[in-house]
Amino acid sequence: MKLRLFVSFILLTSCFAVFGQENQGSSVADKGLTKVSVMYPYAEGKTFNMQYYESTHMPMVAKFLGSNLVKYTIEKGLASGIPNQPLPFMAIGTFYVKNLSEYQAAIAPNRDAIRADFSNYTNITPIILVGEVVK
Amino acid sequence: MKLRLFVSFILLTSCFAVFGQENQGSSVADKGLTKVSVMYPYAEGKTFNMQYYESTHMPMVAKFLGSNLVKYTIEKGLASGIPNQPLPFMAIGTFYVKNLSEYQAAIAPNRDAIRADFSNYTNITPIILVGEVVK
Numbered sequence: 001m002k003l004r005l006f007v008s009f010i011l012l013t014s015c016f017a018v019f020g021q022e023n024q025g026s027s028v029a030d031k032g033l034t035k036v037s038v039m040y041p042y043a044e045g046k047t048f049n050m051q052y053y054e055s056t057h058m059p060m061v062a063k064f065l066g067s068n069l070v071k072y073t074i075e076k077g078l079a080s081g082i083p084n085q086p087l088p089f090m091a092i093g094t095f096y097v098k099n100l101s102e103y104q105a106a107i108a109p110n111r112d113a114i115r116a117d118f119s120n121y122t123n124i125t126p127i128i129l130v131g132e133v134v135k
Numbered sequence: 136m137k138l139r140l141f142v143s144f145i146l147l148t149s150c151f152a153v154f155g156q157e158n159q160g161s162s163v164a165d166k167g168l169t170k171v172s173v174m175y176p177y178a179e180g181k182t183f184n185m186q187y188y189e190s191t192h193m194p195m196v197a198k199f200l201g202s203n204l205v206k207y208t209i210e211k212g213l214a215s216g217i218p219n220q221p222l223p224f225m226a227i228g229t230f231y232v233k234n235l236s237e238y239q240a241a242i243a244p245n246r247d248a249i250r251a252d253f254s255n256y257t258n259i260t261p262i263i264l265v266g267e268v269v270k
Contacts, residue, residue: 030208036216039223054269073165074269081171081263088174088264128216129223134189134209 030096030133033070036103037094037131040124042077042087049121050076050091057117058093064110068102069095090124100130165231165268168205171238172229172266175259177212177222184256185211185226192252193228199245203237204230225259235265 040048054074062072073096077089097103107114175183189209197207208231212224232238242249 034213035210038216050269058270072270075170075266076269077264077266078169079265081173081265085262088262089266092264092266127220127223129212129227130214130216131210131212131224131227134185134211135193135207 030070031135033096033098033133034100034103035094035096035129035131035133036100037092037129038126039089039129040077040091040122040126042090043124046090046124047122048090048124050074052121053091053093057121060117061095061107061110061114064114065095065097065103065106068097068099068106070098071096090122096133165205166270168231168233168268169235169238170229170231170264170266170268171235172227172264173261174224174264175212175226175257175261177225178259181225181259182257183225183259185209187256188226188228192256195252196228196230196242196245196249199241199249200230200232200238201241203232203234203241205233206231225257231268 040046058072058074062069073094075092075094077087077091080087095103175181193207193209197204208229210227210229212222212226215222230238
């Protein structure tokens with residue numbers, strides 16, 4: 001009986017410990033990861049189909065990346081934060097990976113398939129930022 | 136005894152349920168939040184003191200934002216993801232907030248203090264993207 005109480009207590013505290021850590025936000029777990037951000041600059045006449053990007057393009061690329069991919073995010077650009085400035089980017093898709101070389105090795109053989117899919121959702125040539133999660 | 140077994144089971148499954156949800160990544164919890172990204176473009180002669188930015192500038196701004204701020208992240212730009220292209224951004228600091236109007240109301244009275252601190256860590260004029268977390 002005492003043992004069972006003890007086990008329940010351990011389970012409960014581990015549960016809160018795990019939950020507590022996760023709850024500190026993704027930044028703790030993400031620190032040190034490599035971010036590859038594919039950024040679509042806004043300009044007059046440029047189009048971007050967010051529905052296709054979210055449902056088809058990003059899942060396709062994510063599949064190529066396998067277990068090296070920790071997560072990916074999608075952002076829709078709404079406005080410039082500075083008054084009277086144009087929207088900087090229409091959309092940004094970001095891959096959080098453990099290892100940049102593995103990312104490059106996974107993308108290389110699929111580059112043509114990825115590029116061929118661009119015209120299905122946009123006429124923008126993206127810029128790509130490779131960065132490191134500091135916080 | 137049976138009751139206790141049952142309670143242990145419930146505790147354990149709730150624990151995994153919570154952990155499982157959290158483990159889907161921050162994107163689930165972040166969906167719908169507003170992102171304000173302060174982006175520092177790279178150019179020859181531009182400097183950026185990441186240590187000061189992380190330890191002093193970002194915590195100062197975060198304090199102004201109060202409970203509207205869900206989290207903030209910092210990224211250090213390393214390279215362009217496209218060969219032979221210059222680094223697009225030296226750094227990006229991003230605030231994830233619940234409400235854009237509240238963000239603007241909190242920043243307005245502190246804009247001078249924030250701008251005055253720029254010269255302590257950079258000579259870059261940032262661009263600011265307001266976006267929405269799609270995923």
